[in-house]
Amino acid sequence: MNDDLESELRNALRRKQPSRDLMPAIPRPARNWWKLAAAAAAVAVVAPIGGGVYRAHEQRKAKDQLVFALRLTAVKLQRTRAQMQTIQMEKFQ
Amino acid sequence: MDLEQLVREHQQMVFSLAYHFLRDRARAEDLAQDVFLLLHQKLHELESPGHVKFWLRRVTAHRCIDESRRRKLRNGPDLESLPEQGAMAPDDDFLRAGALRKLVASLPEEARLVVILRYQEDLEPMEIAEILNIPLGTVKSRLHRALAVLRWRLEHTKHKVAQ
Known part of the structure; x- marks a missing residue:
């Protein structure tokens, strides 16, 4: 009797197929905190470097403009001096 | 994996x-x-x-x-x-299996689990004890009692239908 009941239970409790696929919808893993920290650190390091490069470029440009202006002034002074010398020589003659 | x-x-x-x-x-x-x-x-x-x-x-x-x-x-x-005892037809294999599943579902939770693991998964009492983290003796006694209850209910149903 017990054996009959046991075999009946095995038969009644056979595995069944689910009616749909049970693969769960896996949520996308959240970004790890260390990745975010690394990204922030990279920004913190790169930003000043970028800023420094920009500042150096601007300084070099200003220096070039200053040198150009000085050269221009020197040329103008030289011309002016030459004109004054010419005028003085004409006066003495 | x-x-x-x-x-x-x-x-x-x-x-x-x-x-x-x-x-x-x-x-x-x-x-x-x-x-x-x-x-x-x-x-x-x-x-x-x-x-x-x-x-x-x-x-x-x-x-x-x-x-x-x-x-x-x-x-x-x-x-x-809960089993619908009056509606069972114990001699019909298909219906009897359905009735038996209902009887199993009417067992207390702990006994039900032991029966399902034993007969669906064909596990030994020792394996069931490990899965449920309970003593082997408890598994055996739950199984023994559950089978006695199921047998009694099946017999009782058969008797009722015969009348």
């Missing part, structure tokens, strides 16, 4: 444990899906395919009990799971 492959391999087992326990296909499928989602989170902690199978049986068993208790709190006793 690939999750998709594990789901394909074990979904019938996990679903059937839940279905025989809850006797509700939709809820059994939802429960099984929750178990596989948890498996996805814990997969790195599991060492081998055997460990995965053991873990799935254990987690499903505990989830079944949790779900059953939640349902009782919400709805009170589940009349659907």
Whole structure:
């Protein structure tokens, strides 16, 4: 009797197929905190470097403009001096 | 270990444990899906395919009990799971199997789990004790009592129908 009941239970409790696929919808893993920290650190390091490069470029440009202006002034002074010398020589003659 | 492959391999087992326990296909499928989602989170902690199978049986068993208790709190006793003794036809194999499943579903939760693990999964009492984390003696006594109750109810039903 017990054996009959046991075999009946095995038969009644056979595995069944689910009616749909049970693969769960896996949520996308959240970004790890260390990745975010690394990204922030990279920004913190790169930003000043970028800023420094920009500042150096601007300084070099200003220096070039200053040198150009000085050269221009020197040329103008030289011309002016030459004109004054010419005028003085004409006066003495 | 690939999750998709594990789901394909074990979904019938996990679903059937839940279905025989809850006797509700939709809820059994939802429960099984929750178990596989948890498996996805814990997969790195599991060492081998055997460990995965053991873990799935254990987690499903505990989830079944949790779900059953939640349902009782919400709805009170589940009349659907009670056997319809007068409507049984014990000599018809198909109907008798259905009636037997209903009788199993009417067993107390702990006894029901032991019976399902023993006869659906064909596990030895020692393996059931490990999965449910209870003493071997408790498994044996629950199984013994459950079989006695089922046998009595089946006989009682047969007797009723014969009258």
